[in-house]
Amino acid sequence: MIIPVRCFTCGKVLASIFEEYKKRVYIDGEEAGKVLDELGVKRYCCRRTIISHPVFIKDGEVKELIDEAGEYE
Amino acid sequence: MKIKFLELKENYAKVLFEDTSPYFVNSIRRTMIADIPKLAIEKVTIYDNTSALFDEIIAHRLGLIPLPTHLDLLNFRKECSCKGNGCPSCTIHYTLSKEGECTVYSGDLRPEDSMWTVVDKNIPIVKLQKNQRLILEAEAELGTGNQHAKWQVVCGIGYKYYPVIEIDKEKCNLCSACVDACPRNILEIKRNKITVRNIEECILCKSCSDSCKKGAINVRGDGSRIIMQYETDGSLTAEKALKEALKILQKKYDELKKCFK
Numbered sequence: 001m002i003i004p005v006r007c008f009t010c011g012k013v014l015a016s017i018f019e020e021y022k023k024r025v026y027i028d029g030e031e032a033g034k035v036l037d038e039l040g041v042k043r044y045c046c047r048r049t050i051i052s053h054p055v056f057i058k059d060g061e062v063k064e065l066i067d068e069a070g071e072y073e
Numbered sequence: 074m075k076i077k078f079l080e081l082k083e084n085y086a087k088v089l090f091e092d093t094s095p096y097f098v099n100s101i102r103r104t105m106i107a108d109i110p111k112l113a114i115e116k117v118t119i120y121d122n123t124s125a126l127f128d129e130i131i132a133h134r135l136g137l138i139p140l141p142t143h144l145d146l147l148n149f150r151k152e153c154s155c156k157g158n159g160c161p162s163c164t165i166h167y168t169l170s171k172e173g174e175c176t177v178y179s180g181d182l183r184p185e186d187s188m189w190t191v192v193d194k195n196i197p198i199v200k201l202q203k204n205q206r207l208i209l210e211a212e213a214e215l216g217t218g219n220q221h222a223k224w225q226v227v228c229g230i231g232y233k234y235y236p237v238i239e240i241d242k243e244k245c246n247l248c249s250a251c252v253d254a255c256p257r258n259i260l261e262i263k264r265n266k267i268t269v270r271n272i273e274e275c276i277l278c279k280s281c282s283d284s285c286k287k288g289a290i291n292v293r294g295d296g297s298r299i300i301m302q303y304e305t306d307g308s309l310t311a312e313k314a315l316k317e318a319l320k321i322l323q324k325k326y327d328e329l330k331k332c333f334k
Contacts, residue, residue: 002199005138
């Protein structure tokens with residue numbers, strides 16, 4: 001699916017930082033914890049929402065499940 | 074009671090309340106969560122949606138987007154002079170029209186007036202493939218956190234007692250067990266004395282007093298001084314949110330007073 005707009009527990013807006021997170025962690029290979037610290041994601045509720053969001057890598061791009069779902073007619 | 078901002082950013086604040094009590098600070102906390110009015114999308118008319126997400130999911134995602142709230146310009150829809158029909162002083166209209174292949178962002182929501190432009194423009198709403206379309210109209214109105222979480226201004230709000238660390242110099246043998254035990258690394262040995270570096274960092278976990286075999290260190294919270302920290306979602310600034318909460322609380326106390334007369 002697509003990244004949730006807010007953290008399930010506390011309500012912090014997370015969707016807007018996810019694109020940068022995806023690029024830095026899955027493509028540039030930076031450490032997830034460090035990237036989250038730099039993006040200002042402090043609480044563990046928000047951190048798990050981002051870390052546990054499923055993505056896969058296809059043709060050198062980080063994709064979410066919605067990218068695949070959209071392709072079905 | 075004194076209020077001091079220990080840290081104040083646009084969307085984050087750390088506040089110290091002095092000469093107060095936990096009951097009072099808790100009532101401020103609860104007012105901030107449940108009673109500050111805020112703008113959020115409430116009604117969505119979808120004209121065309123051929124994306125991978127259902128209309129309901131898109132409407133839900135739109136509702137969660139933080140919108141700028143100018144409280145002096147807005148009324149609650151129920152209390153408005155238009156009697157809930159929707160007029161410019163209680164309802165803000167947004168339109169969105171996009172065709173794939175692209176990602177639809179919150180920044181694509183077009184308000185009637187530029188003062189209502191969405192604060193955070195990078196929230197993805199849905200991804201569109203080729204030939205997929207999304208055309209909709211949305212109405213935003215005021216609400217409070219006790220109606221729905223989308224109207225909650227603050228997030229991650231909490232408070233703690235001001236930490237007090239007492240060290241008995243006569244019992245202490247400088248074994249440095251407490252220095253190693255502290256998860257926040259705020260204790261250190263300086264000139265043959267255990268000193269505290271930054272006391273506000275202390276989380277009152279009592280690891281130091283548990284690790285001390287001599288019982289020389291003791292940690293307690295001071296209930297008359299309380300540190301509260303919170304974030305806002307961007308619809309109001311952190312400072313405005315606290316002021317607004319205090320105003321609402323004042324109004325509630327005034328109402329209570331009237332009941333006794």
